[in-house]
Amino acid sequence: MAGSLPNRCLLCQQGITLGRGLCQYCLDDARPGHQCLGCTCAMRQCPPWRCGACQKKRHWWPVISAFPYHSPVGYLTGAIKIHRQLCLLEPMCEALAQRLEQLWQADAIGPISALVPIPMHPSRLPVRGFNHAVLIADQLGKRLGLPVLDTLVVKKQRTVPQHDLEDQRRRKDLSGVFQAQPGARRQQQLALIDDVITTGSTMTAVARALRKQGHHVSQYWALASALKRQR
DSSP, rough: OOOOOOOOTTOOOOOSSSOOOOHHHHHHOOOOSBOOTOOBOOOSSSSSSSSSSHHTSSSSSOOEEESSSSSSHHHHHHHHHHHHHHGGGGEEEEEEHHHHHHHTTTOOOOOOOOOEEOOTTTTTTHHHHHHHHHHHHHHHHHHTOBBBBBTEEEEOSSOOSEEEEEEHHHHHTTTTTTOOOOTOOOOOOEEEEEESSSSSHHHHHHHHHHHHOOOEEEEEEEEOOOOGGOO
């Protein structure tokens, strides 16, 4: 990934506020427009809030993202964890928070009581130095006034990197990997947080682990979504 001066946009290189990472022009250009809340595919208008294919699904959870992953800004989400470009956190989380507020104002999604970042296996933390999902959740929590429950669920087994696996292999690899902390106070209306949602398999596995302990996950949030490429 090409580098950038601390006061230059990582995409267009124009001057920006120190430490912000992206300029407002690039952020505005990356806004996805109308999206289905089931699969994040582009829609001509909203409402309706789900495309025809998603309306046929009996069970579904709203998926809210700020950017399409297959776009210049969307690709940069990986730079947070891979290249430690933490300057991207504030502008990207702000864009997601703004989209959430718009959806709440339109009564398109329900309220949320707390945020749960996707956990990382403990053996990975010394290598990376941080869990990017926790950093994203902390930013969103401060911006939206929501608590972050970063110890409610743990990853008890290490898995191979998931981004190159097919959906069926992902589901198999993630079976029984996550565990909600036993004895914790039951939580309702939780939102799961990650940087990118690709197939939804990871968030589904975490939600399943939480449900086993009586918790309720109602929404999936990510900075970027690649779901529409998986249909």
